[in-house]
Amino acid sequence: MTNTKTYEKITTTKLTYSGVLIALSFIGAMIKYPGTTIALDSMPGFFASIFLGPVYGAVVAGLGHLLTAMTSGFPLSLPMHLEVMALMAFTAFVFGKVYIKGFKILSNVVAIILNGPISAFIAGILASILALPFSGMALFMAIVIPLTLASMLNIIAASTLFEIIKKKER
Incomplete structure (x- = not known):
């Protein structure tokens, strides 16, 4: 017999919500922080992490970043945005795991x-490795504040929305 706690069950309902x-x-990818390509695309991914499960959240958050990069024309190159997509997915996964544990x-x-x-920081390093013209400390300094502010907005909005929905269900 399989232990159902070791994996997330895929259901039609979860796939529909994910879509x-x-x-x-x-x-959210269309709502960008002024002067940057940083957008409000990750709130649904963070929400999915606690509503549907961390794996679903990782997929939604990763695809959310990819959509933002596409609507911005991949300004930092496709390899760079694939790395950011992986970071977004990882962050959403960790968020969901820690949140669900209480x-x-x-x-x-x-x-x-x-x-x-x-x-x-990781983006600055990778941009340097990829020899992008805007990289290293310059990239870090340019994006750290707007990225952190957008992160706060997306993450707090996701957890607040989840708690509101959870209270309505009671």
Whole structure:
């Protein structure tokens, strides 16, 4: 007999919700932080992590970033945006895992740090490795504040929406 706690069961309902949340990510991808390509695309991914499960959230968040990159014309190159997509997916997964274990505030703080300063730092390093003209410390300094602020907005909105829905179900 298989232990159902070791994997997330795929259901038609979860796939349908995922599709709707990916569509909402596309809408969020159109709402960009002024002067940057940073957008409000990740809230549906963070929400999916706690509503549907961390794996679903990772997929929605990763695709949400890819949609933002596509609507911006992949300004930092496709390899760079694939790396950011992986970081988004990882952050959403960790957020969901920690939140579901009952550490709600900690999950928000960890996700904001992962999606803000740590992702900005890794992006700066990768951009340098890829020899992009805008990279290293310059890229980090340019994106760390708007990325952290957008992360805060997306993550807090996702957890607040989840708690509101959860209270309505009672």
